[in-house]
Amino acid sequence: IDDPDNTVPFLREILQSLRKETEGKTTLLGFVGSPFTLAAYSVEGKANKNCFQTKKMMYNQPEILHAFLDHIAENIAAYAIHQIDCGAQVLQVFESWAHHLSPEDFEIFGKPYADKAISLIKQKHPEVPIIYFANGGSSYLDLQRDMKADMICVDWKIDMATARKTLGDKPISGNVDPLILMGKEEKIREAVRDCVHKARGVPHILNLGHGVIQPTPESAVAAFVDEAKKINFAQTREPVSI
Structure with a gap:
Protein backbone atom coordinates (compact mmCIF):
# COMPACT_ATOMS: atom_id res chain seq x y z
CA ILE A 1 0.00 0.00 0.00
CA ASP A 2 1.19 3.54 -0.68
CA ASP A 3 2.14 5.70 2.29
CA PRO A 4 -1.22 6.61 3.88
CA ASP A 5 0.15 9.99 4.89
CA ASN A 6 0.32 10.73 1.16
CA THR A 7 -2.91 9.07 0.03
CA VAL A 8 -5.10 10.15 3.00
CA PRO A 9 -3.10 13.04 4.50
CA PHE A 10 -6.07 14.34 6.51
CA LEU A 11 -6.41 11.15 8.55
CA ARG A 12 -3.48 11.68 10.89
CA GLU A 13 -4.50 15.24 11.73
CA ILE A 14 -8.13 14.25 12.39
CA LEU A 15 -7.37 11.22 14.55
CA GLN A 16 -4.66 12.97 16.55
CA SER A 17 -6.97 15.92 17.15
CA LEU A 18 -9.84 13.64 18.23
CA ARG A 19 -7.54 11.64 20.48
CA LYS A 20 -6.39 14.82 22.21
CA GLU A 21 -9.97 16.05 22.70
CA THR A 22 -11.29 12.71 24.00
CA GLU A 23 -8.32 11.63 26.13
CA GLY A 24 -9.57 10.23 29.42
CA LYS A 25 -13.22 10.70 28.44
CA THR A 26 -13.94 8.02 25.88
CA THR A 27 -12.26 5.51 23.58
CA LEU A 28 -11.41 6.42 20.00
CA LEU A 29 -12.49 3.76 17.51
CA GLY A 30 -11.07 3.24 14.07
CA PHE A 31 -12.79 1.12 11.43
CA VAL A 32 -12.17 -0.67 8.17
CA GLY A 33 -14.26 -2.71 5.78
CA SER A 34 -13.61 -6.44 5.67
CA PRO A 35 -11.99 -7.94 2.53
CA PHE A 36 -15.10 -9.59 1.06
CA THR A 37 -17.19 -6.44 1.48
CA LEU A 38 -14.58 -4.22 -0.16
CA ALA A 39 -14.09 -6.76 -2.95
CA ALA A 40 -17.84 -6.80 -3.57
CA TYR A 41 -18.02 -3.01 -3.74
CA SER A 42 -15.12 -3.03 -6.20
CA VAL A 43 -16.53 -5.77 -8.43
CA GLU A 44 -20.13 -4.51 -8.40
CA GLY A 45 -19.21 -0.85 -8.67
CA LYS A 46 -22.13 -0.01 -6.38
CA ALA A 47 -24.46 -1.61 -3.86
CA ASN A 48 -26.27 -4.56 -5.44
CA LYS A 49 -29.02 -6.47 -3.67
CA ASN A 50 -27.96 -9.74 -5.31
CA CYS A 51 -24.18 -9.25 -5.33
CA PHE A 52 -24.47 -10.67 -8.83
CA GLN A 53 -21.06 -10.00 -10.41
CA THR A 54 -19.15 -10.93 -7.27
CA LYS A 55 -20.97 -14.24 -6.90
CA LYS A 56 -20.54 -14.93 -10.59
CA MET A 57 -16.80 -14.54 -10.09
CA MET A 58 -16.98 -16.58 -6.88
CA TYR A 59 -18.47 -19.60 -8.63
CA ASN A 60 -16.74 -19.33 -12.02
CA GLN A 61 -13.34 -17.75 -11.33
CA PRO A 62 -12.68 -18.37 -7.63
CA GLU A 63 -8.91 -18.17 -8.09
CA ILE A 64 -9.21 -14.54 -9.24
CA LEU A 65 -11.43 -13.63 -6.30
CA HIS A 66 -9.09 -15.37 -3.84
CA ALA A 67 -6.11 -13.41 -5.17
CA PHE A 68 -8.08 -10.16 -4.97
CA LEU A 69 -9.24 -10.89 -1.40
CA ASP A 70 -5.70 -11.67 -0.32
CA HIS A 71 -4.46 -8.39 -1.77
CA ILE A 72 -7.26 -6.45 -0.09
CA ALA A 73 -6.57 -8.10 3.28
CA GLU A 74 -2.98 -6.88 3.21
CA ASN A 75 -4.03 -3.35 2.30
CA ILE A 76 -6.78 -3.26 4.92
CA ALA A 77 -4.26 -4.27 7.56
CA ALA A 78 -1.87 -1.51 6.50
CA TYR A 79 -4.66 1.07 6.60
CA ALA A 80 -5.85 -0.12 10.01
CA ILE A 81 -2.31 -0.02 11.39
CA HIS A 82 -2.03 3.56 10.15
CA GLN A 83 -5.24 4.48 12.00
CA ILE A 84 -3.84 2.98 15.20
CA ASP A 85 -0.53 4.77 14.73
CA CYS A 86 -2.51 8.00 14.38
CA GLY A 87 -4.47 7.51 17.60
CA ALA A 88 -7.22 4.88 17.24
CA GLN A 89 -7.44 2.78 20.42
CA VAL A 90 -9.89 0.10 19.26
CA LEU A 91 -10.59 -1.12 15.74
CA GLN A 92 -13.81 -2.48 14.25
CA VAL A 93 -13.84 -4.59 11.08
CA PHE A 94 -17.15 -4.40 9.20
CA GLU A 95 -18.32 -7.24 6.93
CA SER A 96 -21.28 -5.21 5.70
CA TRP A 97 -22.15 -7.63 2.91
CA ALA A 98 -22.02 -10.80 5.00
CA HIS A 99 -25.74 -11.33 4.36
CA HIS A 100 -24.85 -12.30 0.79
CA LEU A 101 -22.78 -15.26 1.97
CA SER A 102 -23.94 -18.75 2.81
CA PRO A 103 -22.16 -20.40 5.77
CA GLU A 104 -20.01 -22.37 3.33
CA ASP A 105 -19.08 -19.30 1.29
CA PHE A 106 -18.33 -17.36 4.48
CA GLU A 107 -15.83 -20.05 5.49
CA ILE A 108 -14.17 -19.91 2.07
CA PHE A 109 -14.36 -16.27 0.99
CA GLY A 110 -15.16 -14.24 4.10
CA LYS A 111 -13.63 -15.58 7.28
CA PRO A 112 -10.09 -16.48 6.09
CA TYR A 113 -9.39 -13.04 4.68
CA ALA A 114 -10.90 -11.17 7.60
CA ASP A 115 -8.73 -13.30 9.86
CA LYS A 116 -5.66 -12.58 7.74
CA ALA A 117 -6.20 -8.83 8.01
CA ILE A 118 -6.79 -9.08 11.76
CA SER A 119 -3.69 -11.25 12.25
CA LEU A 120 -1.52 -8.74 10.37
CA ILE A 121 -2.87 -5.91 12.52
CA LYS A 122 -2.23 -7.94 15.68
CA GLN A 123 1.36 -8.58 14.63
CA LYS A 124 2.01 -4.84 14.78
CA HIS A 125 -0.42 -3.89 17.55
CA PRO A 126 -1.25 -6.92 19.73
CA GLU A 127 -2.48 -4.59 22.47
CA VAL A 128 -5.31 -3.07 20.41
CA PRO A 129 -8.73 -4.75 20.76
CA ILE A 130 -10.40 -5.66 17.46
CA ILE A 131 -14.17 -6.08 17.03
CA TYR A 132 -15.60 -8.01 14.07
CA PHE A 133 -19.12 -7.43 12.77
CA ALA A 134 -20.76 -9.54 10.05
CA ASN A 135 -23.98 -7.79 9.07
CA GLY A 136 -26.62 -10.48 8.62
CA GLY A 137 -24.15 -13.14 9.74
CA SER A 138 -26.04 -14.26 12.81
CA SER A 139 -27.17 -17.41 10.97
CA TYR A 140 -23.58 -18.67 11.05
CA LEU A 141 -22.47 -17.12 14.32
CA ASP A 142 -20.92 -20.44 15.35
CA LEU A 143 -18.34 -19.99 12.58
CA GLN A 144 -17.22 -16.69 14.11
CA ARG A 145 -16.44 -18.06 17.56
CA ASP A 146 -12.81 -18.94 16.73
CA MET A 147 -12.03 -15.85 14.66
CA LYS A 148 -8.93 -13.79 15.44
CA ALA A 149 -10.98 -10.80 16.61
CA ASP A 150 -11.18 -10.09 20.33
CA MET A 151 -14.93 -9.45 20.24
CA ILE A 152 -17.84 -10.36 17.97
CA CYS A 153 -20.58 -7.83 17.30
CA VAL A 154 -23.98 -9.34 16.51
CA ASP A 155 -27.01 -7.94 14.74
CA TRP A 156 -30.56 -7.87 16.14
CA LYS A 157 -31.76 -10.84 14.08
CA ILE A 158 -30.72 -13.27 16.80
CA ASP A 159 -31.74 -13.31 20.45
CA MET A 160 -28.85 -12.09 22.61
CA ALA A 161 -29.12 -15.10 24.93
CA THR A 162 -28.79 -17.44 21.95
CA ALA A 163 -25.87 -15.44 20.58
CA ARG A 164 -24.10 -15.53 23.93
CA LYS A 165 -24.59 -19.29 24.20
CA THR A 166 -23.31 -19.81 20.64
CA LEU A 167 -20.19 -17.69 21.15
CA GLY A 168 -19.37 -19.19 24.54
CA ASP A 169 -16.88 -17.07 26.46
CA LYS A 170 -16.08 -14.87 23.44
CA PRO A 171 -16.72 -11.19 24.31
CA ILE A 172 -19.81 -9.88 22.56
CA SER A 173 -21.25 -6.56 21.38
CA GLY A 174 -24.81 -5.70 20.40
CA ASN A 175 -27.60 -6.15 19.67
Whole structure:
Protein backbone atom coordinates (compact mmCIF):
# COMPACT_ATOMS: atom_id res chain seq x y z
CA ILE A 1 0.00 0.00 0.00
CA ASP A 2 1.19 3.54 -0.68
CA ASP A 3 2.14 5.70 2.29
CA PRO A 4 -1.22 6.61 3.88
CA ASP A 5 0.15 9.99 4.89
CA ASN A 6 0.32 10.73 1.16
CA THR A 7 -2.91 9.07 0.03
CA VAL A 8 -5.10 10.15 3.00
CA PRO A 9 -3.10 13.04 4.50
CA PHE A 10 -6.07 14.34 6.51
CA LEU A 11 -6.41 11.15 8.55
CA ARG A 12 -3.48 11.68 10.89
CA GLU A 13 -4.50 15.24 11.73
CA ILE A 14 -8.13 14.25 12.39
CA LEU A 15 -7.37 11.22 14.55
CA GLN A 16 -4.66 12.97 16.55
CA SER A 17 -6.97 15.92 17.15
CA LEU A 18 -9.84 13.64 18.23
CA ARG A 19 -7.54 11.64 20.48
CA LYS A 20 -6.39 14.82 22.21
CA GLU A 21 -9.97 16.05 22.70
CA THR A 22 -11.29 12.71 24.00
CA GLU A 23 -8.32 11.63 26.13
CA GLY A 24 -9.57 10.23 29.42
CA LYS A 25 -13.22 10.70 28.44
CA THR A 26 -13.94 8.02 25.88
CA THR A 27 -12.26 5.51 23.58
CA LEU A 28 -11.41 6.42 20.00
CA LEU A 29 -12.49 3.76 17.51
CA GLY A 30 -11.07 3.24 14.07
CA PHE A 31 -12.79 1.12 11.43
CA VAL A 32 -12.17 -0.67 8.17
CA GLY A 33 -14.26 -2.71 5.78
CA SER A 34 -13.61 -6.44 5.67
CA PRO A 35 -11.99 -7.94 2.53
CA PHE A 36 -15.10 -9.59 1.06
CA THR A 37 -17.19 -6.44 1.48
CA LEU A 38 -14.58 -4.22 -0.16
CA ALA A 39 -14.09 -6.76 -2.95
CA ALA A 40 -17.84 -6.80 -3.57
CA TYR A 41 -18.02 -3.01 -3.74
CA SER A 42 -15.12 -3.03 -6.20
CA VAL A 43 -16.53 -5.77 -8.43
CA GLU A 44 -20.13 -4.51 -8.40
CA GLY A 45 -19.21 -0.85 -8.67
CA LYS A 46 -22.13 -0.01 -6.38
CA ALA A 47 -24.46 -1.61 -3.86
CA ASN A 48 -26.27 -4.56 -5.44
CA LYS A 49 -29.02 -6.47 -3.67
CA ASN A 50 -27.96 -9.74 -5.31
CA CYS A 51 -24.18 -9.25 -5.33
CA PHE A 52 -24.47 -10.67 -8.83
CA GLN A 53 -21.06 -10.00 -10.41
CA THR A 54 -19.15 -10.93 -7.27
CA LYS A 55 -20.97 -14.24 -6.90
CA LYS A 56 -20.54 -14.93 -10.59
CA MET A 57 -16.80 -14.54 -10.09
CA MET A 58 -16.98 -16.58 -6.88
CA TYR A 59 -18.47 -19.60 -8.63
CA ASN A 60 -16.74 -19.33 -12.02
CA GLN A 61 -13.34 -17.75 -11.33
CA PRO A 62 -12.68 -18.37 -7.63
CA GLU A 63 -8.91 -18.17 -8.09
CA ILE A 64 -9.21 -14.54 -9.24
CA LEU A 65 -11.43 -13.63 -6.30
CA HIS A 66 -9.09 -15.37 -3.84
CA ALA A 67 -6.11 -13.41 -5.17
CA PHE A 68 -8.08 -10.16 -4.97
CA LEU A 69 -9.24 -10.89 -1.40
CA ASP A 70 -5.70 -11.67 -0.32
CA HIS A 71 -4.46 -8.39 -1.77
CA ILE A 72 -7.26 -6.45 -0.09
CA ALA A 73 -6.57 -8.10 3.28
CA GLU A 74 -2.98 -6.88 3.21
CA ASN A 75 -4.03 -3.35 2.30
CA ILE A 76 -6.78 -3.26 4.92
CA ALA A 77 -4.26 -4.27 7.56
CA ALA A 78 -1.87 -1.51 6.50
CA TYR A 79 -4.66 1.07 6.60
CA ALA A 80 -5.85 -0.12 10.01
CA ILE A 81 -2.31 -0.02 11.39
CA HIS A 82 -2.03 3.56 10.15
CA GLN A 83 -5.24 4.48 12.00
CA ILE A 84 -3.84 2.98 15.20
CA ASP A 85 -0.53 4.77 14.73
CA CYS A 86 -2.51 8.00 14.38
CA GLY A 87 -4.47 7.51 17.60
CA ALA A 88 -7.22 4.88 17.24
CA GLN A 89 -7.44 2.78 20.42
CA VAL A 90 -9.89 0.10 19.26
CA LEU A 91 -10.59 -1.12 15.74
CA GLN A 92 -13.81 -2.48 14.25
CA VAL A 93 -13.84 -4.59 11.08
CA PHE A 94 -17.15 -4.40 9.20
CA GLU A 95 -18.32 -7.24 6.93
CA SER A 96 -21.28 -5.21 5.70
CA TRP A 97 -22.15 -7.63 2.91
CA ALA A 98 -22.02 -10.80 5.00
CA HIS A 99 -25.74 -11.33 4.36
CA HIS A 100 -24.85 -12.30 0.79
CA LEU A 101 -22.78 -15.26 1.97
CA SER A 102 -23.94 -18.75 2.81
CA PRO A 103 -22.16 -20.40 5.77
CA GLU A 104 -20.01 -22.37 3.33
CA ASP A 105 -19.08 -19.30 1.29
CA PHE A 106 -18.33 -17.36 4.48
CA GLU A 107 -15.83 -20.05 5.49
CA ILE A 108 -14.17 -19.91 2.07
CA PHE A 109 -14.36 -16.27 0.99
CA GLY A 110 -15.16 -14.24 4.10
CA LYS A 111 -13.63 -15.58 7.28
CA PRO A 112 -10.09 -16.48 6.09
CA TYR A 113 -9.39 -13.04 4.68
CA ALA A 114 -10.90 -11.17 7.60
CA ASP A 115 -8.73 -13.30 9.86
CA LYS A 116 -5.66 -12.58 7.74
CA ALA A 117 -6.20 -8.83 8.01
CA ILE A 118 -6.79 -9.08 11.76
CA SER A 119 -3.69 -11.25 12.25
CA LEU A 120 -1.52 -8.74 10.37
CA ILE A 121 -2.87 -5.91 12.52
CA LYS A 122 -2.23 -7.94 15.68
CA GLN A 123 1.36 -8.58 14.63
CA LYS A 124 2.01 -4.84 14.78
CA HIS A 125 -0.42 -3.89 17.55
CA PRO A 126 -1.25 -6.92 19.73
CA GLU A 127 -2.48 -4.59 22.47
CA VAL A 128 -5.31 -3.07 20.41
CA PRO A 129 -8.73 -4.75 20.76
CA ILE A 130 -10.40 -5.66 17.46
CA ILE A 131 -14.17 -6.08 17.03
CA TYR A 132 -15.60 -8.01 14.07
CA PHE A 133 -19.12 -7.43 12.77
CA ALA A 134 -20.76 -9.54 10.05
CA ASN A 135 -23.98 -7.79 9.07
CA GLY A 136 -26.62 -10.48 8.62
CA GLY A 137 -24.15 -13.14 9.74
CA SER A 138 -26.04 -14.26 12.81
CA SER A 139 -27.17 -17.41 10.97
CA TYR A 140 -23.58 -18.67 11.05
CA LEU A 141 -22.47 -17.12 14.32
CA ASP A 142 -20.92 -20.44 15.35
CA LEU A 143 -18.34 -19.99 12.58
CA GLN A 144 -17.22 -16.69 14.11
CA ARG A 145 -16.44 -18.06 17.56
CA ASP A 146 -12.81 -18.94 16.73
CA MET A 147 -12.03 -15.85 14.66
CA LYS A 148 -8.93 -13.79 15.44
CA ALA A 149 -10.98 -10.80 16.61
CA ASP A 150 -11.18 -10.09 20.33
CA MET A 151 -14.93 -9.45 20.24
CA ILE A 152 -17.84 -10.36 17.97
CA CYS A 153 -20.58 -7.83 17.30
CA VAL A 154 -23.98 -9.34 16.51
CA ASP A 155 -27.01 -7.94 14.74
CA TRP A 156 -30.56 -7.87 16.14
CA LYS A 157 -31.76 -10.84 14.08
CA ILE A 158 -30.72 -13.27 16.80
CA ASP A 159 -31.74 -13.31 20.45
CA MET A 160 -28.85 -12.09 22.61
CA ALA A 161 -29.12 -15.10 24.93
CA THR A 162 -28.79 -17.44 21.95
CA ALA A 163 -25.87 -15.44 20.58
CA ARG A 164 -24.10 -15.53 23.93
CA LYS A 165 -24.59 -19.29 24.20
CA THR A 166 -23.31 -19.81 20.64
CA LEU A 167 -20.19 -17.69 21.15
CA GLY A 168 -19.37 -19.19 24.54
CA ASP A 169 -16.88 -17.07 26.46
CA LYS A 170 -16.08 -14.87 23.44
CA PRO A 171 -16.72 -11.19 24.31
CA ILE A 172 -19.81 -9.88 22.56
CA SER A 173 -21.25 -6.56 21.38
CA GLY A 174 -24.81 -5.70 20.40
CA ASN A 175 -27.60 -6.15 19.67
CA VAL A 176 -30.63 -3.86 20.09
CA ASP A 177 -32.69 -3.34 16.93
CA PRO A 178 -31.82 0.17 15.64
CA LEU A 179 -35.46 0.83 14.76
CA ILE A 180 -36.51 0.44 18.39
CA LEU A 181 -35.11 3.96 18.70
CA MET A 182 -38.05 5.08 16.57
CA GLY A 183 -40.46 3.78 19.21
CA LYS A 184 -41.67 4.88 22.61
CA GLU A 185 -39.12 5.72 25.30
CA GLU A 186 -40.15 2.92 27.65
CA LYS A 187 -39.75 0.39 24.85
CA ILE A 188 -36.21 1.66 24.28
CA ARG A 189 -35.34 1.38 27.96
CA GLU A 190 -36.88 -2.09 28.15
CA ALA A 191 -34.80 -3.25 25.17
CA VAL A 192 -31.61 -1.98 26.82
CA ARG A 193 -32.34 -3.84 30.06
CA ASP A 194 -33.30 -7.02 28.22
CA CYS A 195 -30.15 -7.02 26.09
CA VAL A 196 -27.83 -6.49 29.05
CA HIS A 197 -29.61 -9.16 31.09
CA LYS A 198 -29.32 -11.77 28.34
CA ALA A 199 -25.64 -11.04 27.75
CA ARG A 200 -24.74 -11.75 31.36
CA GLY A 201 -21.72 -13.90 32.07
CA VAL A 202 -19.33 -12.65 29.39
CA PRO A 203 -17.73 -9.27 28.63
CA HIS A 204 -20.39 -7.29 26.76
CA ILE A 205 -20.53 -3.90 25.08
CA LEU A 206 -24.12 -2.72 24.89
CA ASN A 207 -24.74 -1.55 21.36
CA LEU A 208 -27.25 -1.46 18.56
CA GLY A 209 -27.35 -4.38 16.15
CA HIS A 210 -26.27 -1.96 13.41
CA GLY A 211 -25.75 1.78 13.02
CA VAL A 212 -28.09 4.55 14.09
CA ILE A 213 -30.65 5.16 11.31
CA GLN A 214 -30.46 8.74 9.98
CA PRO A 215 -33.94 10.02 11.07
CA THR A 216 -33.54 8.65 14.62
CA PRO A 217 -34.50 11.32 17.19
CA GLU A 218 -31.63 12.47 19.40
CA SER A 219 -33.94 12.06 22.38
CA ALA A 220 -34.21 8.35 21.62
CA VAL A 221 -30.43 7.95 21.61
CA ALA A 222 -30.32 9.90 24.87
CA ALA A 223 -32.84 7.51 26.44
CA PHE A 224 -30.78 4.53 25.29
CA VAL A 225 -27.60 5.93 26.84
CA ASP A 226 -29.36 7.10 30.00
CA GLU A 227 -30.83 3.65 30.66
CA ALA A 228 -27.45 2.04 30.09
CA LYS A 229 -25.89 4.34 32.68
CA LYS A 230 -28.49 3.28 35.24
CA ILE A 231 -27.55 -0.39 35.03
CA ASN A 232 -25.33 -1.84 37.73
CA PHE A 233 -23.03 -3.86 35.50
CA ALA A 234 -21.39 -5.46 38.53
CA GLN A 235 -24.63 -7.38 38.96
CA THR A 236 -24.54 -8.67 35.37
CA ARG A 237 -21.36 -10.70 35.71
CA GLU A 238 -23.11 -13.87 36.79
CA PRO A 239 -24.41 -15.86 33.81
CA VAL A 240 -28.13 -16.09 33.22
CA SER A 241 -29.76 -19.48 32.72
CA ILE A 242 -30.46 -20.36 29.10
